[in-house]
Amino acid sequence: MAEPLLSIRNLTVQFRVDSGWVSAVDDVSLDVGEGDCVGIVGESGSGKSVTALSILQLHGRATTRMPSGSISYRGEDLLRAPGAALRRIRGREIAMIFQDPMSSLNPVLTIADQISETLRQHEGLTGAAARKRVVELLGFVRIPDAARRADDYPHRLSGGMRQRVMIAMAIACKPRLLIADEPTTALDVTIQAQILELLRELRREMGMSVMLISHDLGVIAEFAQRVVVMYAGRVVEQAPVAELFSHPVHPYTTGLIAAVPKLDSDAKRLTTIVGRIPSPQEDIPGCRFSPRCSLVQESCLLAPPPMLDVSALQAARCPPQVMAWGDRHG
Amino acid sequence: MADAPIVQVRDLRKTFPVKHAGGTSTLHALSAVNFDIMRGETLGLVGESGSGKTTAGRILVGLIPASSGSVSLFGHDITGADGKAQLAAVRARLQFVFQDPFASLNPRMRIGSAIAEPLDIASGHTRKDRNDRVAELLELVGLPKESIERYPHEFSGGQRQRIVIARALALNPDFVVCDEPVSALDVSMQAQIVNLLLDLQDRLGLSYLFIAHDLAVVRAMSTRVAVMYAGAIVETAPKSKIYAEPQHPYSKALLDAVPRADPSYVRQHVVAGEVPSLLDPPPGCTFHPRCPFAFDRCHVEVPALKPSGPDRAVACHLFD
Numbered sequence: 267m268a269e270p271l272l273s274i275r276n277l278t279v280q281f282r283v284d285s286g287w288v289s290a291v292d293d294v295s296l297d298v299g300e301g302d303c304v305g306i307v308g309e310s311g312s313g314k315s316v317t318a319l320s321i322l323q324l325h326g327r328a329t330t331r332m333p334s335g336s337i338s339y340r341g342e343d344l345l346r347a348p349g350a351a352l353r354r355i356r357g358r359e360i361a362m363i364f365q366d367p368m369s370s371l372n373p374v375l376t377i378a379d380q381i382s383e384t385l386r387q388h389e390g391l392t393g394a395a396a397r398k399r400v401v402e403l404l405g406f407v408r409i410p411d412a413a414r415r416a417d418d419y420p421h422r423l424s425g426g427m428r429q430r431v432m433i434a435m436a437i438a439c440k441p442r443l444l445i446a447d448e449p450t451t452a453l454d455v456t457i458q459a460q461i462l463e464l465l466r467e468l469r470r471e472m473g474m475s476v477m478l479i480s481h482d483l484g485v486i487a488e489f490a491q492r493v494v495v496m497y498a499g500r501v502v503e504q505a506p507v508a509e510l511f512s513h514p515v516h517p518y519t520t521g522l523i524a525a526v527p528k529l530d531s532d533a534k535r536l537t538t539i540v541g542r543i544p545s546p547q548e549d550i551p552g553c554r555f556s557p558r559c560s561l562v563q564e565s566c567l568l569a570p571p572p573m574l575d576v577s578a579l580q581a582a583r584c585p586p587q588v589m590a591w592g593d594r595h596g
Numbered sequence: 597m598a599d600a601p602i603v604q605v606r607d608l609r610k611t612f613p614v615k616h617a618g619g620t621s622t623l624h625a626l627s628a629v630n631f632d633i634m635r636g637e638t639l640g641l642v643g644e645s646g647s648g649k650t651t652a653g654r655i656l657v658g659l660i661p662a663s664s665g666s667v668s669l670f671g672h673d674i675t676g677a678d679g680k681a682q683l684a685a686v687r688a689r690l691q692f693v694f695q696d697p698f699a700s701l702n703p704r705m706r707i708g709s710a711i712a713e714p715l716d717i718a719s720g721h722t723r724k725d726r727n728d729r730v731a732e733l734l735e736l737v738g739l740p741k742e743s744i745e746r747y748p749h750e751f752s753g754g755q756r757q758r759i760v761i762a763r764a765l766a767l768n769p770d771f772v773v774c775d776e777p778v779s780a781l782d783v784s785m786q787a788q789i790v791n792l793l794l795d796l797q798d799r800l801g802l803s804y805l806f807i808a809h810d811l812a813v814v815r816a817m818s819t820r821v822a823v824m825y826a827g828a829i830v831e832t833a834p835k836s837k838i839y840a841e842p843q844h845p846y847s848k849a850l851l852d853a854v855p856r857a858d859p860s861y862v863r864q865h866v867v868a869g870e871v872p873s874l875l876d877p878p879p880g881c882t883f884h885p886r887c888p889f890a891f892d893r894c895h896v897e898v899p900a901l902k903p904s905g906p907d908r909a910v911a912c913h914l915f916d
Contacts, residue, residue: 462855488855536787538791
């Protein structure tokens with residue numbers, strides 16, 4: 267296989283707290299290939315957003331450190347790249363969209379002003395040329411009456427339209443990689459379906475890679491080709507989407523899939539995972555899921571478990587279950 | 597059924613004045629809403645932003661007044677001329693659980709005092725009765741006794757929602773309005789709270805109005821479901837029917853839009869357009885600009901909610 271577009275290796279991200287440093291992301295490795303669509307799924311505190319922000323180094327410098335690991339984009343280590351190189355990559359090579367489109371837009375500038383900022387910065391487009399491209403982009407993200415909408419301020423637009431504007435801004439320079447952090451979480455379900463469809467079409471038309479971060483297994487199942495499951499700062503399982511949903515191996519993945527309420531189920535009660543999500547400050551020796559795991563063994567409590575291959579495409583951070591899977595399937 | 601409904605809502609309307617540079621406009625939050633809730637039943641009220649589901653819930657517990665129409669709780673009409681007195685008579689039997697459990701708890705109040713507050717206000721409890729009741733409530737919602745001395749920030753979102761539920765149950769209500777009680781919670785916590793609410797209903801015979809945007813959660817909780825769109829109920833049916841055979845084109849679109857945790861699922865069709873402005877709703881059926889089946893009549897005539905089969909009703913000209 268050719269070298270992946272983006273390759274994160276053994277990344278650890280720590281935040282400063284009163285008592286010292288806590289790890290929000292711990293030894294995370296993942297790849298995004300050219301044209302790939304990778305979904306990262308996890309609950310609060312899983313480290314999925316922190317991982318994404320680390321790629322473009324959007325954390326506050328004073329309170330964050332990355333003591334180990336590398337993030338290599340087309341062979342260049344972003345963690346060690348000079349500021350000028352990062353500025354060239356941000357927005358042009360790798361673009362990002364966030365959950366709340368309103369707080370990502372400047373309320374006192376028109377849509378056209380904000381989209382042309384990216385075009386000016388990276389492509390030197392100004393005046394009528396920039397304007398023409400803005401209207402083109404708004405049409406591209408299916409905003410009706412684009413020429414008139416370009417002069418609107420963000421408050422004039424609905425949540426769905428604002429997210430379309432954010433997407434237009436993100437794809438303005440035809441990035442190779444789009445990082446979408448919960449892009450539809452703040453939207454109603456019919457609008458969510460529209461935005462996911464738009465992202466899928468754009469991905470096909472532009473051939474860009476997408477890293478989609480979501481807490482919603484439904485969104486992940488629908489959109490991603492490959493899935494990375496995170497729990498309490500660590501990757502616990504990685505697999506192609508079909509394998510992950512048909513035979514999850516890590517007990518957390520299994521539990522999470524079972525806990526999703528189903529539209530076609532008449533079960534009297536939902537399936538739960540006992541206990542609660544640990545805070546990053548909690549020191550849990552061994553596997554961080556062990557206090558909630560129904561299949562916990564003594565060995566789980568001793569040391570952080572390694573990521574083991576289930577098959578060429580699937581890996582899980584649970585040695586007992588990976589071995590049990592191997593025994594069952596030879 | 598021999599029992600009278602404990603909640604009867606008839607032709608309920610709510611408008612809000614909205615001030616802007618050109619003067620004042622009227623926002624039509626609810627238009628002609630009708631529903632009943634029977635004892636021990638859960639009515640799931642589902643819809644997207646601006647559908648009016650929260651407004652309906654707030655009127656039901658007397659947090660805001662109705663503009664017109666009537667709401668009767670346990671046979672007391674809280675919307676009539678002596679509505680205030682009627683509401684006071686049933687107030688202790690009503691409770692409300694909101695979406696954000698952190699905003700519902702005073703950060704400087706210990707959990708024990710927070711749960712006991714309704715008891716203190718209702719008065720007539722000795723110190724021992726009060727403390728016994730708090731301990732009993734904590735056990736009921738599955739929290740350790742030691743929680744009494746602790747503060748809200750020491751608890752996770754799921755645990756805080758348990759505290760809010762314990763407080764809501766302090767005075768033994770018969771009817772609880774739950775407005776998006778699990779939508780701020782993670783999936784693994786959400787399932788715990790849904791099961792807790794179901795267990796409490798079994799044990800205490802509670803009736804719920806369960807307001808949520810998540811159709812799958814509504815299915816898990818409800819006996820009957822009412823789908824709202826732009827301030828009106830467009831369809832209501834027992835839950836098994838509405839999920840298996842939705843009738844209203846909006847119910848279909850809504851169900852179809854929900855992402856399935858199943859990679860082999862292929863969506864048929866994505867509904868176009870957005871929810872209309874309630875300041876200037878479209879004439880006729882409010883869904884007609886997005887409806888693939890709309891015909892001439894839908895553009896001019898508002899469809900009424902009419903029976904469309906045993907125990908179900910739909911507001912759509914296709915079913916006339």
